[in-house]
Amino acid sequence: MYELIEKYPKDLGFFMPAEWQSHQQTWMMWPTGLDPERYPNIDTMRDAYAETANLISEFEPVTIIANENDIKSLSSMIANNVSTMDKQIDDSWCRDSGPTFISNNSQIAGIDWTFNNYGEATGPDYLNDARIAEKILKHLDIIILKHLLFLREVLFIQMAWGLLC
Secondary structure (H helix, E strand, O other): OOEEEOOOHHHHOOEOOOOOOOOOOEEEEOOOOOOOOOOOOHHHHHHHHHHHHHHHOOOOOEEEEEOHHHHHHHHOOOOOOEEEEEOOOOOOOHHHHOOEEEEOOOOEEEEEEEOOOOOOOOOHHHHHHHOHHHHHHHHHOOEEEEEEEEOOHHHHHHHOHHHHO
């Protein structure tokens, strides 16, 4: 059912559910350790991510995306009901580079925003993250709405939903 649509979600009857509304699962991206200068405490970060995933998984499904070379160690840190997905990633911010899930009350779709590494689109170290939203949405086999805006998703969610879509 994969379908790429380049229209505004609101024109197709889609909206972003409020954060307190129920949702089906949580998506996370595992800290890669690819940039030790930026993240010198990678083991502490990974412990916190695993603990967070394990706690959330008591209430809903959790999937953690990780690089192939991290899957084995990740799997030893998470509960059996936390799933993993082997996809090449650069960083750990699924909230920013992952999809925004939307609904029209009968189906779920996802927005694949144009991710440019927070304006630092200067090298190849973000290109895997720039493609992760589409990979998640294709895996889920749902409609993908491609948005051409560059933005940091957390700011969008807090300030601009009605203005942009």
